[in-house]
Amino acid sequence: MGDGADPVPDTADVMFVLRRRTATAHTRLESVLQLTGHDLSVSRYRDVLMRMHGFYDLLEPRLDAMLGVPGSPVPDWPSRRKTPLLRRDLAVLGVAEATLAALPRPKVPAVPDVAAAMGVLYVFEGATLGGRFIVEQVASTEVPAAATAFFGSYGDEVGRRWSQLRHALRVWSGADEARVAACADTAEALFGALEVEFSR
Ligand code: HEM
Numbered sequence: 001m002g003d004g005a006d007p008v009p010d011t012a013d014v015m016f017v018l019r020r021r022t023a024t025a026h027t028r029l030e031s032v033l034q035l036t037g038h039d040l041s042v043s044r045y046r047d048v049l050m051r052m053h054g055f056y057d058l059l060e061p062r063l064d065a066m067l068g069v070p071g072s073p074v075p076d077w078p079s080r081r082k083t084p085l086l087r088r089d090l091a092v093l094g095v096a097e098a099t100l101a102a103l104p105r106p107k108v109p110a111v112p113d114v115a116a117a118m119g120v121l122y123v124f125e126g127a128t129l130g131g132r133f134i135v136e137q138v139a140s141t142e143v144p145a146a147a148t149a150f151f152g153s154y155g156d157e158v159g160r161r162w163s164q165l166r167h168a169l170r171v172w173s174g175a176d177e178a179r180v181a182a183c184a185d186t187a188e189a190l191f192g193a194l195e196v197e198f199s200r
Contacts, residue, residue, distance in 0.1 A: 011177055011180070012173075012175040012176070012177050012180055013170075013180075014169045014170055014172075014173040014179075014180045014183060014184075015166055015169060015170065017180050017181070017184050018119075018122050018169075018183065018184050018187055021184045021187065021188050022123070022184075022187050022188055022191050025188065025191035025192065025195060026126075026191065028195055029191060029194055029195050029198065030130070032195060032198045032199050033048060033198055035048060035134050035137065035138075036133070036134070036137050037137070038137075038140050038141060039141075040137065040138065040141045040143065041141075041142065042093065042141075042142050042143050042144075045093075045138065045141075045143045045147070046090070046093045046094075046095065048198070049086055049089055049090055049093070049095075049147075049150065050090065050095060050100065050103060051106070051197050051198065052086060052150070053083070053086040053087070053090065053100055053103075054103060054104075054105055054106045054197070055106055055108060055190075055193070055194065055197070056081075056082050056083045056086055056124065057083050057086075057100075058105060058106070058108050059108055059111065059120050059124075059190075060081050060082070060083050062111035062117065062120070063077060063111070063117050063120060063121060064077075064078075065111075066111060066113065066114050066116075066117035067114070067117050067121070073114065073118070073168055073169075073171065073172035074118075074121065074165070074168045074172075076164070077121075080121070080124075080125065080161070082124065082150055082153060085149040085150040085153060086150045087100070088149050088150075089146075089147040089148065089149050089150050090147075092144060092146045092147040093144075093147050106193060106196075106197045107193055107196070108190070108193055109186050109189035109190050109193060111186070113182070114172070115179050115182035115183045115186070116182065116183070116185075116186040118169060118172060118173075118183045118186075119182075119183040119184060119185065119186030119187035119188075119189075119190065120186060120187070120190055121165065122165070122169065122183070122187050123187050123190045123191060123194075125161070125162065125165050126162075127151075128151075128153045128154055128158050128161070128162065129158065129162060130151075131150070131151035131152060131153060131158075132151075132152075132158060134148075134151040135148045135151050135152045138151070169183075
C-alpha cells in the first residue's frame with residue numbers, strides 16, 4: 001500500500017501489481033527458456049519459436065475479439081500482433097506452415113473479457129523487452145539474423161510501444177482493484193502455462 005499522501009494504493013496500480021505477481025515466474029521462465037548463452041543451437045532456438053507460436057496463434061485471435069473493436073482500450077492492438085513475425089522467422093528456419101498446424105496446442109488461459117485480454121497483452125508485449133537481449137545474444141550464435149523478427153519486434157520503437165501499453169493499461173484499469181486483480185490473474189496464469197510448456 002502507498003503511504004497516506006498517495007491517493008492510489010499500490011494494490012490498484014496495474015503495473016505495480018502485474019510486475020509483483022509475475023516477477024518470480026518471469027525469472028523462472030527466463031531460465032527454462034535457455035536462450036542466453038553462446039552455445040545456443042539453431043534447433044533449440046527453432047524449438048522455442050515453434051512453442052511460442054502455439055501460444056500467440058491461439059491467443060491473438062482472442063485478443064482480436066476483445067481488443068480489435070471500436071472503443072478498444074488498446075486502439076493500436078492490430079499493429080501489435082506477433083504471429084506473422086513468428087511465422088516469418090520459422091519460415092527462415094525451414095519450418096513449413098503445415099508442420100506448425102500439426103503441432104500439439106499448449107494449454108492457455110481463457111480470455112472471456114477485456115481484463116483477461118489485457119493480462120495476456122502485458123505478457124506478450126513484455127516479451128519484446130527481453131527480446132532485445134535475446135537478439136543481441138543470438139548475434140554470436142549460428143542462428144541467422146533474418147530469423148529474429150519476433151524477438152526484435154518494434155526495433156528502436158520498443159521503449160515507445162511499451163510506454164504506450166503501460167499508459168493504456170493504467171487508463172483502462174483506473175483505480176479499480178477488481179479489474180487489476182482480474183488482469184493479473186490471467187497474466188500469472190499465462191506465465192504459468194509458458195513455464196509448463198518450456199519445462200517439457
Ligand atoms: C531469456 C528470455 C528473457 C529475458 C532475458 C528477459 C528479460 C527481460 C528484461 C531485462 C526485462 C526488463 C526490461 C525493462 O524494464 O526495460 C523484461 C521485462 C519483461 N519481460 Fe522478459 N525476458 C525474457 C523472456 C520473456 C518472455 C518469454 C516473456 C513473456 C512471454 C517476458 C515477459 C516480460 C514482461 C511482461 C516484462 C515486463 C515486466 C514489468 O512489468 O516491468 N519475458 N524481460
